[in-house]
Amino acid sequence: MTAPPVLSVGNLAKAYGGVHALDGVSFDVHAGELLALIGPNGAGKSTCFNVVNGQIRPDAGTVRLEGRDITGLPPRAIARLGVGRTFQIAAVFGSLTVLANVETALLASRGASFGLWRPQDGQARGEALDLLAQTGLAALADRPATGLAYGDVKRLELAIAIAGSPRLLLMDEPTAGMGTHERLALIGLVRRLAAARSLAVLFTEHSMDVVFGHATRVIVLARGRVIADGSVEEIRADPQVRAVYLGRSAATGERGS
Numbered sequence: 001m002t003a004p005p006v007l008s009v010g011n012l013a014k015a016y017g018g019v020h021a022l023d024g025v026s027f028d029v030h031a032g033e034l035l036a037l038i039g040p041n042g043a044g045k046s047t048c049f050n051v052v053n054g055q056i057r058p059d060a061g062t063v064r065l066e067g068r069d070i071t072g073l074p075p076r077a078i079a080r081l082g083v084g085r086t087f088q089i090a091a092v093f094g095s096l097t098v099l100a101n102v103e104t105a106l107l108a109s110r111g112a113s114f115g116l117w118r119p120q121d122g123q124a125r126g127e128a129l130d131l132l133a134q135t136g137l138a139a140l141a142d143r144p145a146t147g148l149a150y151g152d153v154k155r156l157e158l159a160i161a162i163a164g165s166p167r168l169l170l171m172d173e174p175t176a177g178m179g180t181h182e183r184l185a186l187i188g189l190v191r192r193l194a195a196a197r198s199l200a201v202l203f204t205e206h207s208m209d210v211v212f213g214h215a216t217r218v219i220v221l222a223r224g225r226v227i228a229d230g231s232v233e234e235i236r237a238d239p240q241v242r243a244v245y246l247g248r249s250a251a252t253g254e255r256g257s
């Protein structure tokens with residue numbers, strides 16, 4: 001028997017007044033997959049994310065995590081069940097070292113109260129060092145998070161997000177504000193981590209070089225509907241996607257509208 005998808009959304013609907021932010025959206029994300037959710041401004045990408053992580057309750061439809069119905073659960077419950085996320089604006093503790101940020105995330109994910117946190121917790125330290133090695137941050141372990149280069153902050157945020165061993169990772173424009181080299185390096189890292197940890201990743205992105213270079217599958221939303229769901233090659237060649245979103249950028253790999 002094949003494993004159920006890590007995430008399965010079915011017929012999601014959400015309207016604001018007369019605006020159908022989501023209008024019958026269905027798709028699956030499997031373990032190890034890096035699924036890009038793209039589309040023009042106002043297509044419904046953020047609404048879809050926020051329904052999956054519990055911040056918005058849909059008017060209709062279901063969200064399933066490994067077969068379990070999580071529709072309408074509060075964000076904390078959804079996070080505990082294995083949905084991690086990174087933010088457009090990096091969320092790290094500036095005064096703590098890089099290592100302590102990841103140790104704290106590990107302990108928090110296990111429910112340890114901050115009051116009981118002991119920096120000498122050997123097991124958490126070992127695991128945190130492991131995560132830093134996996135995210136290319138080992139050399140910066142003892143540096144305060146304040147003052148890190150932007151690309152390193154994003155790596156740290158990724159390390160924090162996977163410290164709780166999520167099954168699904170939601171990334172909202174993970175490479176926003178980064179230069180070409182940096183953003184391709186970051187998404188390449190995400191792809192390697194997803195494969196190594198059998199993690200399902202759903203991300204929104206406006207940089208088409210990131211999407212076409214690294215997504216394993218792409219979903220295109222427009223006006224709250226899925227207009228295409230396929231491989232990078234299929235999406236790039238889809239006339240409707242080109243008309244609605246990619247335009248000439250499909251050929252150049254530049255940012256969509």
Ligand SMILES: Nc1ncnc2c1ncn2[C@@H]1O[C@H](COP(=O)(O)OP(=O)(O)OP(=O)(O)O)[C@@H](O)[C@H]1O
Nearest residue numbers: 016019020021039040041042043044045046047048
């Ligand atoms: N809280 C809200 N109240 C009213 N309308 C909303 C609200 N949130 C979203 N919308 C509308 O729903 C539609 C989808 O918005 P959403 O933010 O999900 O799109 P998006 O694809 O994430 O856009 P962007 O790429 O600009 O972030 C838009 O028309 C938006 O104006």
